[in-house]
Amino acid sequence: MEGLFYPESVAVLGASTKPGKIGYALFKNLVEGGFRGRVYPVNVKGGAIDGRRVYRSLSELPEVPDLLIVAIPARAVPGALEEAGRLGIRRAIVISAGFSEVGEEGRRLEEELVRVARRHNILLVGPNCLGIYNSENKLCSIFNPMDRQRFPGPGSIALLSQSGALGAAMLDWMADMGLGMSKFVSYGNAALLEERHFVEYLAQDPKTRVIALYIEGVKDGKAFMETARKVAARKPILVIKAGRSSEGAAAASSHTGSMAGSFEVYEGAFRQSGILYTRSLREFFVMAKALSMLEPPSGPRVGIVTNGGGMGVLTTDAVIEGGLEIARFSEGTVEEFERLVRAGKLPEHGAYNNPVDILGDARPETYEEAMRVVLSDPGVDMVVLIVIAVAPTLRPDLPQRLSHLVGKKPVVGIIPGSDFAKSMARGLEDMGIPVYETPEEAVVALRALYDYGRIRKKLSSGTGP
Amino acid sequence: MEGLFYPESVAVLGASTKPGKIGYALFKNLVEGGFRGRVYPVNVKGGAIDGRRVYRSLSELPEVPDLLIVAIPARAVPGALEEAGRLGIRRAIVISAGFSEVGEEGRRLEEELVRVARRHNILLVGPNCLGIYNSENKLCSIFNPMDRQRFPGPGSIALLSQSGALGAAMLDWMADMGLGMSKFVSYGNAALLEERHFVEYLAQDPKTRVIALYIEGVKDGKAFMETARKVAARKPILVIKAGRSSEGAAAASSHTGSMAGSFEVYEGAFRQSGILYTRSLREFFVMAKALSMLEPPSGPRVGIVTNGGGMGVLTTDAVIEGGLEIARFSEGTVEEFERLVRAGKLPEHGAYNNPVDILGDARPETYEEAMRVVLSDPGVDMVVLIVIAVAPTLRPDLPQRLSHLVGKKPVVGIIPGSDFAKSMARGLEDMGIPVYETPEEAVVALRALYDYGRIRKKLSSGTGP
Numbered sequence: 001m002e003g004l005f006y007p008e009s010v011a012v013l014g015a016s017t018k019p020g021k022i023g024y025a026l027f028k029n030l031v032e033g034g035f036r037g038r039v040y041p042v043n044v045k046g047g048a049i050d051g052r053r054v055y056r057s058l059s060e061l062p063e064v065p066d067l068l069i070v071a072i073p074a075r076a077v078p079g080a081l082e083e084a085g086r087l088g089i090r091r092a093i094v095i096s097a098g099f100s101e102v103g104e105e106g107r108r109l110e111e112e113l114v115r116v117a118r119r120h121n122i123l124l125v126g127p128n129c130l131g132i133y134n135s136e137n138k139l140c141s142i143f144n145p146m147d148r149q150r151f152p153g154p155g156s157i158a159l160l161s162q163s164g165a166l167g168a169a170m171l172d173w174m175a176d177m178g179l180g181m182s183k184f185v186s187y188g189n190a191a192l193l194e195e196r197h198f199v200e201y202l203a204q205d206p207k208t209r210v211i212a213l214y215i216e217g218v219k220d221g222k223a224f225m226e227t228a229r230k231v232a233a234r235k236p237i238l239v240i241k242a243g244r245s246s247e248g249a250a251a252a253s254s255h256t257g258s259m260a261g262s263f264e265v266y267e268g269a270f271r272q273s274g275i276l277y278t279r280s281l282r283e284f285f286v287m288a289k290a291l292s293m294l295e296p297p298s299g300p301r302v303g304i305v306t307n308g309g310g311m312g313v314l315t316t317d318a319v320i321e322g323g324l325e326i327a328r329f330s331e332g333t334v335e336e337f338e339r340l341v342r343a344g345k346l347p348e349h350g351a352y353n354n355p356v357d358i359l360g361d362a363r364p365e366t367y368e369e370a371m372r373v374v375l376s377d378p379g380v381d382m383v384v385l386i387v388i389a390v391a392p393t394l395r396p397d398l399p400q401r402l403s404h405l406v407g408k409k410p411v412v413g414i415i416p417g418s419d420f421a422k423s424m425a426r427g428l429e430d431m432g433i434p435v436y437e438t439p440e441e442a443v444v445a446l447r448a449l450y451d452y453g454r455i456r457k458k459l460s461s462g463t464g465p
Numbered sequence: 466m467e468g469l470f471y472p473e474s475v476a477v478l479g480a481s482t483k484p485g486k487i488g489y490a491l492f493k494n495l496v497e498g499g500f501r502g503r504v505y506p507v508n509v510k511g512g513a514i515d516g517r518r519v520y521r522s523l524s525e526l527p528e529v530p531d532l533l534i535v536a537i538p539a540r541a542v543p544g545a546l547e548e549a550g551r552l553g554i555r556r557a558i559v560i561s562a563g564f565s566e567v568g569e570e571g572r573r574l575e576e577e578l579v580r581v582a583r584r585h586n587i588l589l590v591g592p593n594c595l596g597i598y599n600s601e602n603k604l605c606s607i608f609n610p611m612d613r614q615r616f617p618g619p620g621s622i623a624l625l626s627q628s629g630a631l632g633a634a635m636l637d638w639m640a641d642m643g644l645g646m647s648k649f650v651s652y653g654n655a656a657l658l659e660e661r662h663f664v665e666y667l668a669q670d671p672k673t674r675v676i677a678l679y680i681e682g683v684k685d686g687k688a689f690m691e692t693a694r695k696v697a698a699r700k701p702i703l704v705i706k707a708g709r710s711s712e713g714a715a716a717a718s719s720h721t722g723s724m725a726g727s728f729e730v731y732e733g734a735f736r737q738s739g740i741l742y743t744r745s746l747r748e749f750f751v752m753a754k755a756l757s758m759l760e761p762p763s764g765p766r767v768g769i770v771t772n773g774g775g776m777g778v779l780t781t782d783a784v785i786e787g788g789l790e791i792a793r794f795s796e797g798t799v800e801e802f803e804r805l806v807r808a809g810k811l812p813e814h815g816a817y818n819n820p821v822d823i824l825g826d827a828r829p830e831t832y833e834e835a836m837r838v839v840l841s842d843p844g845v846d847m848v849v850l851i852v853i854a855v856a857p858t859l860r861p862d863l864p865q866r867l868s869h870l871v872g873k874k875p876v877v878g879i880i881p882g883s884d885f886a887k888s889m890a891r892g893l894e895d896m897g898i899p900v901y902e903t904p905e906e907a908v909v910a911l912r913a914l915y916d917y918g919r920i921r922k923k924l925s926s927g928t929g930p
Binding site: 020022025101102143144145147148149150161162163164165166167168169170171172173175176214216240242243244245247248250251252254255256279280281282307308309310311312313314316317318319320321326349351353355357360388389390391392394416417418419420421422437438439440441 | 485487490566567608609610612613614615626627628629630631632633634635636637638640641679681705707708709710712713715716717719720721744745746747772773774775776777778779781782783784785786791814816818820822825853854855856857859881882883884885886887902903904905906
């Protein structure tokens with residue numbers, strides 16, 4: 001499996017010399033995207049792409065490639081894979097569509113493909129997929145043009161998507177949101193390698209901290225849930241499942257052929273297997289970001305520090321409505337706040353119950369004092385840091401000011417706004433504080449961390465989630 | 466009231482010659498922000514700001530200004546307002562803090578302020594507020610530095626915020642999201658002019674299409690709800706209320722002194738008055754955008770057109786879970802789709818039930834055919850247009866291709882992604898199609914339109930919502 005994600009040599013069967021063709025973009029994206037391994041274009045027509053010789057057949061290649069990417073018409077794929085197998089190729093990503101997703105004839109073709117793969121012990125991804133993106137070595141089998149398709153930078157979110165188009169859009173969106181990724185797999189029809197095989201691989205991948213999946217249905221539900229239960233004790237698994245309503249299930253069946261089944265059954269299975277799940281695509285990424293950056297809190301009690309009272313109130317509501325608790329400060333904390341107000345280090349008219357409101361003219365030093373006190377309260381399990389960035393007294397050094405306080409308890413930020421707000425948010429994220437634009441998203445993030453902490457504890461102790 | 470938003474002359478009392486001071490930024494923002502009226506800085510110390518003479522008192526001014534903006538210490542404000550009243554000034558925004566929000570002494574000061582204002586018939590905004598931003602004439606009493614505070618461009622969303630800091634952050638965020646605004650009011654302690662007075666003004670403001678409010682509590686609940694009920698028959702009123710939980714209510718009471726009261730009572734009152742409300746800050750803007758751009762649909766039935774199956778399935782689920790319906794296509798529509806597939810204008814393996822999936826290699830012409838058919842189905846009340854923008858066959862002319870189809874029924878878009886996706890989204894928004902990044906947000910938008918349609922119908926027919 002390692003060789004699927006870290007091949008040293010890749011052949012692209014169906015590489016095209018014609019710009020605009022999928023086989024052209026596929027080859028270009030691999031070479032120009034920064035992949036450092038050896039890449040061989042293969043096409044019966046021969047010729048050259050940007051001065052590189054195109055091999056007329058796999059047998060002409062100077063070596064047996066670690067990975068074969070296939071983008072030729074479906075009917076020719078089984079034969080090509082047969083040849084690849086004979087040559088000793090053991091890994092293939094079949095991009096080509098026209099298999100079980102298009103009806104009976106395609107289904108027979110897919111069965112033939114699987115027989116060939118099994119006969120030659122070929123690890124097969126697809127068919128009808130976008131394949132793999134690995135942010136570490138820039139292995140990329142995605143054929144969308146680079147002028148519109150962006151890829152996330154290195155990070156610890158792994159993404160598996162049953163839908164290729166949605167998967168590609170999610171990559172592009174993640175890049176825009178600044179979310180870092182370890183590996184991406186669009187596995188298409190999952191004729192041989194299924195979601196659970198990738199989950200198992202990612203569980204032991206040191207670059208991956210959270211495994212996020214978009215699914216409509218799984219091939220083998222029981223096996224998937226068993227795998228998930230094992231993996232979730234070590235790494236969070238996060239799922240967004242489509243086809244929850246009967247109307248959605250009908251649409252899913254015509255899309256991926258998934259028998260979506262009752263969502264209640266899925267929900268129960270997710271819960272039993274320790275899988276975190278959401279119905280919202282935005283929450284999916286809100287949760288993935290938090291889980292990729294932070295460890296779970298030791299309890300449900302939230303402390304809030306803000307320079308804007310209104311956002312503090314909204315966040316308080318969101319905490320309660322999200323099933324978490326507003327921490328009650330200890331006597332020591334109350335006294336420390338009183339002392340700091342007397343010393344002129346915190347504003348007289350601020351609020352020092354939870355939420356702590358250090359007012360609109362708070363400076364980075366004010367934040368530092370308030371955050372220090374709140375983080376050291378034994379009754380606070382995690383903290384929301386709210387920054388109304390347009391306030392005149394804030395300075396860009398706020399993140400540095402807080403850096404020595406971060407790391408012991410989970411902290412998430414709320415900073416809505418434009419350029420200055422975004423640069424402040426980036427500064428905090430570089431320090432390991434995930435930042436969101438709204439109270440409800442910050443709370444969804446904290447709740448996911450809290451839930452995962454409980455899941456991991458229960459799965460590790462063997463009592464089930 | 467018109468003169469509050471459209472003054473021809475403004476005096477800034479407390480204008481400062483010192484960069485970094487609030488009174489300096491206030492004056493600079495007004496002059497450099499593009500306000501074309503006459504602006505007079507006033508400060509007992511005299512001097513000059515950027516070569517402009519600073520008047521030592523209001524009585525020195527060459528004319529009686531239409532509007533006075535006050536940013537001097539609280540204890541001096543009632544006296545200053547007394548002088549202003551004697552001079553014939555009839556409108557004032559008091560930015561200064563230190564009134565009822567800081568305790569008993571401040572409360573007495575505020576009562577005095579109100580007495581002065583009433584005696585001289587002065588329309589008073591504040592105190593303890595940011596005041597007004599008018600995108601049309603660039604009147605601006607917000608003192609945040611321009612290097613961090615952005616303002617939304619012209620548009621039809623009016624925003625009222627009980628919280629100044631949150632209000633400013635919302636302006637900055639709206640600018641970043643590309644949401645257009647008519648007018649903004651941060652009314653602070655609402656000592657004289659309350660939220661309902663602004664709602665009444667905005668109801669007849671031709672630039673305003675939706676009135677959005679952030680509130681923790683309202684001064685006079687009964688009067689507010691009566692006003693809302695009258696206004697909602699003509700324009701949508703959208704509320705996000707903080708202090709819903711008892712913990713949040715306690716925080717609100719220390720923030721704005723609002724007696725938040727039971728949220729159930731508020732919810733009931735909102736419903737009776739025809740007010741749309743949400744608990745989510747993101748949904749607040751999702752709804753505001755749709756309500757500012759589209760008319761309500763005539764029913765709950767949604768059509769979906771997509772080039773990505775997965776996003777189509779997620780959207781189908783969101784429609785059902787959002788309380789709307791997936792439209793069933795008429796026989797005529799089914800036949801028309803069959804004809805177009807036979808004619809090669811729509812792909813053979815596409816899906817032509819609702820959602821309509823025109824597949825990953827759809828071109829703008831394909832979208833045009835599918836959208837035309839779906840929009841003309843009599844059983845479709847509104848449409849979700851999904852664009853996976855990274856697909857190779859899409860071209861930037863998609864918006865133009867669809868322009869002749871838009872306007873009869875509400876259409877919202879879903880386009881997540883980075884630069885190319887965003888430019889596509891902007892193109893559609895310029896045509897009047899609000900675009901979102903996720904299915905759930907598109908559905909929240911449609912649901913708000915649908916709900917408002919029912920509210921308007923019932924309030925207009927006099928049967929109550």
